[in-house]
Amino acid sequence: MNPPNAAKRPVTSTHHGVTITDDYAWLRADNWQEVMRDPSVLAPDIRAHLDAENDYTAAEMADTEVLQAALFVEMRARIKEDDSSVPAPDGPFAYATRFTEGAEQPLIVRTPREGGAETIMIDANKLAEGRAYFRLGGADHSPDHKLLAYAYDDKGSENYTLHVRDIESGTDLADIIEGTTGGGSWAADSKTLFYTVLDDNHRPCRVYRHVVGTPKADDVLVYEETDPGFFLGVGETQSARYILVDSHDHETSEVRLLDAQDPTGALRLIAPRETGLEYSVDHKGDTLYILTNADGAEDFKIVTAPVAAPGRENWTDLVPHKPGTLILDMTVYQDFMVRLERSGGLPRIVIRDLASGAEHEIAFDEEAYSLGLGGGYEFDTTSIRFSYSSMTTPTRVYDYDVATRTRVLRKEEEIPSGHDPDAYVTRRVFAPTADGETVPVSILYRKDTKLDGSAPLLLYGYGSYGITIPASFSTTRLSLVDRGFVYAIAHIRGGKDKGFRWYADGRREKKANTFKDFIAAGEYLAEEGFTARGRIVGWGGSAGGMLMGAVANMAPELFGGIIAEVPFVDVLNTMLDDTLPLTPPEWPEWGNPIESAADFQTILSYSPYDNVEAKAYPPILAIGGLTDPRVTYWEPAKWVAKLREKKQGDAALLLKTNMEAGHGGAAGRFDRLKETAFSTAFALKVTGKV
Template sequence: MKLERLPSPVLPPAPAAPAKPHVFELHGERIRDDYAWLKAENWKDVLKNPQALDSSIREYLERENAYTAAAFAGTEAFQQRLVAEMRGRIKEDDSSVPQPDGPYSYFTRYREGGQHPLVCRMPRDGGAETIMLDGDKEADGHAFFDLGGADHSPDHRLMVWGSDVKGSEYFTLRVRDLESGENFADEVPHTSGGAVWLNDSSGFYYVELDENHRPVRVRRHMLGTPADQDAVIYEEKDPGFFVKLGVTQSDAFVLIEASDHETSEVYLIDRTDPTATPRLVEPRTPKLQYDVEHHGDSLIILTNADGAEDFKIVTAPVATPGRAHWRDLVPYRPGVMILFVMALARYLVRLERENANPRIVLREIATGREETIAFEEDTYSLGVDPGYEFDTDTIRYRYSSLTTPTEVYDYDLRTAERTLRKRQEVPSGHNPADYVTRRLFATAPDGEQVPISIVHRREIALDGTAPCLLYGYGSYGMSMSASFRTGILSLVDRGFVYAIAHIRGGTEKGWRWYLDGKREKKTNTFTDFIACGEALIAAGYTARGRIVAHGGSAGGMLMGAVANLAPNLFAGIVAEVPFVDVLNTMLDADLPLTPPEWPEWGNPAADEAAFRTILSYSPYDNVKPQAYPAILALAGLTDPRVTYWEPAKWVAKLRSTATGGGPILLRLNMDAGHGGASGRFDRLEEVAIAYTFAIKTVAGFQN
């Protein structure tokens, strides 16, 4: 399995962003930012209308794109071969397993060659399908299209659906008559994309984004009324808290959830009453988190109260839901993190994780009897699909591993019988026996054991010669599942080892694993990742200078940090929508995510210790004169999460400071936001660029 040696043309001179020093002082430190000018003064307008971008900034970004295109010259046919390979592993006319709800079963599917989903239903007992919404048709004429929620009404006559055509995550809601297929005149702009219907289908609740792109306001829209007359049901006054909507599995309550990364607060709205006002469950208390479900006269609450670091489950009366009335149902067990709980009429279903692997635990409410669904592979992914119904004895779950395509099962809670409903098809063929998946542990500098999930072809020699793509994230408590990924086979089948570093900042080993990788302990995330690279080398999986690091968003910050800390460990670094200008972003309270992010990173304006911690690792602020590996930064112009100027500034500073190595490349999608291209096949073209870069770097990316 020899890697193709791809063309490496002689590059033209790289774009040189002019340095326009901007200096400020804070906590006795003088900070100089030569590339602050790349942040457009009218950036809020640019999110809504990309054409509003200042012409001088646009011209510079287009020169960066042209330079990156020159670096990939001669690889176009190879990229298309990668796209064809990855597309060949996708069942183009795929469909989800229909979920029953009353008289119908609802599902999504794709047509052959289609980029966007079709939202469909069919009679529950069989019959012809109805296409309720055709994503390809709605996307026609738009350079970008993202379907938000598509929620049918309780009476099954209507559907409220959201779409974003800029990539900026401002969704407009519309209402469709499912009998005629026509949209009502109702249009609700500037929403988060989803909605929850009133029980009588006369209207719905939604979350409105404010002028800073923050979800802060819950409104109630009654059908046929102008959106500017929608009643405000809840408004969050703290800019550090975001608002979202949910609904209990019982359908009895709409949930308004206000939270940051450490604290949450939940309000209940009686779904049967169009005039209901929110009722608070428990007032927000710093670092108290809780989620709410409902069963009969009780609430089922997942919480970290009373020192339950990995969470426990309590109950409380609906009539008196406050913390004083919480009683343990599933006690806290250190090291066993409860991720999710769902209440059905006769059962509680919870998903929990121990030693980085998940399991499903089923509890019969009447007797307290429990049983567990778990699997034997070293590393795998497991999830529960809640479905629509409450009075049911069937749950649905998904299982996969790095070698096993996704399997969807229905599980009978009475008989413990499991029925395979779908196994992911790989049209071009996939034999799990051709691959090996393993769990390895790296020893961090402080002695912690960091899990690594690995997959490779069975026949490769573990003699330190294989190239490796090492993926990491490590923020917000997000766990990186060891699930089946068809795209990575284009690297693995070329002899790559693919590895996921389950570093601190995630919750793979419980909530403590997250706490040990945030704020003043953030650097553990970076040193864990470097330790994972070293462990892969020591175990013979790869070699120094044969590793390509890959991460996106907060994982892109990880990429920037390890590039500064251990540049000679990596052949290349792929940083997607990289959050690299951490200090400047956390100092700008007008940016959409900044106040809610302070619990994660610290507030450097108000807290000198947080300022000095962030300043010590912020990738942009710590670029230094040294040789850097080849770096590819991928970003989107209308991204409200990681704004386009972060990677643009980073690349400009890297290029002006590095003493060797490289090349340093920026590819900015001028028609997309945080998620990149919106179509499922268009997205493959961006993946192909990243994989082409990975192959070029380990096979000889000539500067």
């Protein structure tokens, strides 16, 4: 079957004296906002091209269909189908999520803490019936435990419809609010609900107050964000005393308080936005606890301020800034504060007694691991919940008593088909870079895998927004490792693995460090015998997909294959289009090529789509979602069209567009496994492991 060749319809534009021509701009639907809400209105010529690409990909991957089926079966066999979360207590009830055997979607349930029958508050499987796509959003119960605010997206466009359900009767009330970001925050009266709506360009921009039982037309605008570069959200403190209205982009934040006991009251600004100033807020009594990078605290510090006078002039250091120890998160309870930190590339949990100031850590032994704080509903408690895993150790959920310093294992991820951690090795190595840095790399392989350069290697990376890819457990990657692959995660600049500096050194004018770090990690792993050059399959999604496009341009000979999921590859055109949902909020991350000639040149220098050349590329699989509001479907479509025009040789070049999903792919847990099996089969095919 011949590959589709997209028509060339040149569109020329000039910026800062530089003229660029985009031959495939026509793949961007003029009515993209409408397509997000109703995919059926996509222009016929665009749909025909995407369908042709899907048909070609299916034909090229037909020889792996048996393998895909086998991979799906073994991946599914590692999932406990009738699984449930550890119930989270709140007053008279404990709330949980669970799955029934064979079900794609979860149940949201609760049980009385003193014993009694379970109540199924939401059966998402019933809600999903008859829908090609369904994803449950927030499900938040009211303080009096009588009502549940829940939301769902049935297009994949992250445009959620909000409902209110009477928990006891199981019936939905007449309250229906469309165009929200999902979920809501309840006031103390259990009848007032705050929610965030999207504008026509899919940006969260307004917070409204809704009184249950009243028409949506009567909802009151609480706050409107007029700067298109800022996203707006609503939440609450752990104490539940205050509603938080948060405006932010990638480097600046601004928070307002509303007394949850006075839902019609006025918002109180904590500190006005100041470019580069970030902060988040929690509360106890008359005191606010603020996590911030103020006053040059690059790796953040924690300060306190009086609720009555929360301005910066009243901020007092509680946990001072410690360079190299990044404070990731904090939660304040009645008698203590818990914070999650990262030092030396690894996370740790620190407990602070609020009365005495005494602190202690929760210790862990493995060389590389992942930690997560589980939150919880209750404020006056002595217990916290956290999760722990490593690349060999399945996820374990613990309850930890801060007074007795004892932990109780509440749940360990069960692998029904069996898993022997001792059959695997996890390591942390450091790859040197040309500019004198060292890149942490987390590695997983079977003990019987020969490290003589013969093994194929899957190298995963992201490297943007300060996001750290944890060295956590994954059941799906075992399908590669059990077939002789080495699996590695490159903790490259652009993430915060080695503190905020690591992030700053991989953004804007320093973005090229992200790509160079990934290539350095691959070269080092080949030199050390974990694999060989040309035996590496790169895998990344979203901004990690941009990474894949960049390294394919920069070092194609290093890779035996590239898997780019929802790849952000048309960086320059996207950052020049201020109507797109994420463009203005993303300028602090990438630069503003509309206003700045320097930013324009920087982005032009690495944007994968703009740097495709006439040369041999490794096999490439690009995956997109038609209703994706984050990385629009036309980015991978245009990239593949240009690659097909320019590339030399006969290496596979495949585009798969999910015509019924968005950024996260399929919403059902088993449908997602099928997508993972497809990509895994591609990795096995291009490395000769089929």
